[in-house]
Amino acid sequence: MKKTRPYLLISVLSSLALLTACGSSGDKQKLESDRPVESLYHQAADALDRGEYNEAARLFEEVERQHPYSQWATQAEMMAAYAYYKKTRYDEALLALDRFLELHPGNPNSDYALYLKALCFYEQITDVARDQLMTEMALESLDALISRYPDSRYARDATFKRDLTLDHLAGKEMEIGRYYLKSGQTNAAMNRFLAVVKNYQTTTHVPEALHRLVEIFMTLGLQGEASRVAAVLGHNYPGSPWYEDSFKLLTPELRQRVMEDRSWVDKTVDSLFKPE
Numbered sequence: 001m002k003k004t005r006p007y008l009l010i011s012v013l014s015s016l017a018l019l020t021a022c023g024s025s026g027d028k029q030k031l032e033s034d035r036p037v038e039s040l041y042h043q044a045a046d047a048l049d050r051g052e053y054n055e056a057a058r059l060f061e062e063v064e065r066q067h068p069y070s071q072w073a074t075q076a077e078m079m080a081a082y083a084y085y086k087k088t089r090y091d092e093a094l095l096a097l098d099r100f101l102e103l104h105p106g107n108p109n110s111d112y113a114l115y116l117k118a119l120c121f122y123e124q125i126t127d128v129a130r131d132q133l134m135t136e137m138a139l140e141s142l143d144a145l146i147s148r149y150p151d152s153r154y155a156r157d158a159t160f161k162r163d164l165t166l167d168h169l170a171g172k173e174m175e176i177g178r179y180y181l182k183s184g185q186t187n188a189a190m191n192r193f194l195a196v197v198k199n200y201q202t203t204t205h206v207p208e209a210l211h212r213l214v215e216i217f218m219t220l221g222l223q224g225e226a227s228r229v230a231a232v233l234g235h236n237y238p239g240s241p242w243y244e245d246s247f248k249l250l251t252p253e254l255r256q257r258v259m260e261d262r263s264w265v266d267k268t269v270d271s272l273f274k275p276e
Helices: 006-034 037-049 053-066 071-086 090-103 110-122 133-148 155-182 186-199 206-219 223-236 241-249 252-259 269-273
Strands: none
Touching: 037 053, 037 071, 053 071, 071 090, 071 110, 090 110, 110 133, 110 155, 133 155, 155 186, 155 206, 186 206, 186 269, 206 223, 206 241, 223 241, 223 252, 223 269
């Protein structure tokens, strides 16, 4: 009796294993396709509850693929995106959300889709030393949600996150401005600080930005501009240590001018951008 050659035996076993795997996969897909849409959807929901996010996303997509015209399909689209989000597969989540918003613009869950889209960007925000593309994209999505759905249950949290996002962008501008200032690039630094004052007035970085402008104007010998900015800083942030630092930079005559309210009719931040 001939002995079976080792390589032939391995080849046969491999083929059998492959056929078994294909059969198992095919049986699984056939089993899923044979199930009612409600049962398949609930299977996906159960996987989501167990934290099996990849499996949940796959099953929700099966609901849409197999039953595209059922009442479950639209919700399954949203749930697949949510499962991807929970697994931090942000690119897949964003693709699914954009598709959902494009196909179902009037859906009652459109506000949540925008909120989830914003979160996908928001949770990828990095420190101010790095590129801020994700921060800008998060701001864009948050603005869209707040403007389109001001009464949404997600609008309040979106507004809070929007403020934090703006603060982050202002922080990036400040970091660049400080770098330019240390490098002796005064005009470039001034433009960055002015951008913070003009575009990010609700952020925590405005007092320092105003102080840096006072510092620059005094260095350039523009005492009138320096005292004007210092007055705005003192009026809006009287207890700020940045105002104290700015006040010390001024000459006695300029300090007196800043202290005299009658000399300054308009001390709002916006007044700095109005022609004198």
